[in-house]
Amino acid sequence: EDQVTQSPEALRLQEGESSSLNCSYTVSGLRGLFWYRQDPGKGPEFLFTLYSAGEEKEKERLKATLTKKESFLHITAPKPEDSATYLCAPVGPGGSYIPTFGRGTSLIVHP
Amino acid sequence: EAQVTQNPRYLITVTGKKLTVTCSQNMNHEYMSWYRQDPGLGLRQIYYSMNVEVTDKGDVPEGYKVSRKEKRNFPLILESPSPNQTSLYFCASSNGYEQYFGPGTRLTVT
Numbered sequence: 001e002d003q004v005t006q007s008p009e010a011l012r013l014q015e016g017e018s019s020s021l022n023c024s025y026t027v028s029g030l031r032g033l034f035w036y037r038q039d040p041g042k043g044p045e046f047l048f049t050l051y052s053a054g055e056e057k058e059k060e061r062l063k064a065t066l067t068k069k070e071s072f073l074h075i076t077a078p079k080p081e082d083s084a085t086y087l088c089a090p091v092g093p094g095g096s097y098i099p100t101f102g103r104g105t106s107l108i109v110h111p
Numbered sequence: 112e113a114q115v116t117q118n119p120r121y122l123i124t125v126t127g128k129k130l131t132v133t134c135s136q137n138m139n140h141e142y143m144s145w146y147r148q149d150p151g152l153g154l155r156q157i158y159y160s161m162n163v164e165v166t167d168k169g170d171v172p173e174g175y176k177v178s179r180k181e182k183r184n185f186p187l188i189l190e191s192p193s194p195n196q197t198s199l200y201f202c203a204s205s206n207g208y209e210q211y212f213g214p215g216t217r218l219t220v221t
Contacts, residue, residue: 032208034209034210036212041199041215041217042214042215043115043201043203043212043213043214043215044154044201044212045212046209046210046211046212049208049209087153087154089210098142098144098156098159098169099210101146101153101154101155102153103151103152103153104153
């Protein structure tokens with residue numbers, strides 16, 4: 001069974017204090033891995049798709065990387081508006097293209 | 112504007128009263144799915160569809176039905192809602208490379 005573990009569950013940072021979120025997965029035959037941002041009570045907002053080990057993608061203060069066993073979301077010099085829950089979701093093989101979601105990391109950035 | 116829409120956004124109903132939550136996307140995506148999100152449990156997939164007339168069960172399909180008669184629409188049907196189906200529901204669509212979510216429907220079953 002596919003497993004996805006995100007750590008830490010919660011993270012508090014000061015504005016400008018860079019850090020990384022981890023997503024470990026045991027999906028065999030990975031076809032891709034999604035990263036999302038979710039604000040309370042709202043739908044997840046798509047950030048990135050990574051397809052192969054070694055791939056990196058960036059968007060503003062966020063950079064996502066992928067290895068064969070895990071993915072990292074690096075947040076550089078975060079601002080309070082980066083506060084949200086960040087979700088990762090790997091996609092396994094098969095005819096469907098449906099991701100399995102981790103529980104998320106709740107990030108709070110203090111001014 | 113590319114988007115996934117859901118209606119209603121909020122719904123309070125009683126046990127056993129059939130309801131339908133609509134979902135529509137304007138991106139011509141083949142893949143659509145429904146999720147429920149509960150505190151401490153994260154996002155769990157209810158049903159998904161790979162194309163018109165092609166649907167399959169996700170992780171928690173019991174008590175739900177779906178249909179995909181048109182590419183853009185993917186309604187979620189609760190034939191006889193029960194209190195344990197009180198949750199926040201999300202519809203999503205994907206082209207296989209990116210997945211976009213709707214704004215959510217908060218359902219309360221009393």
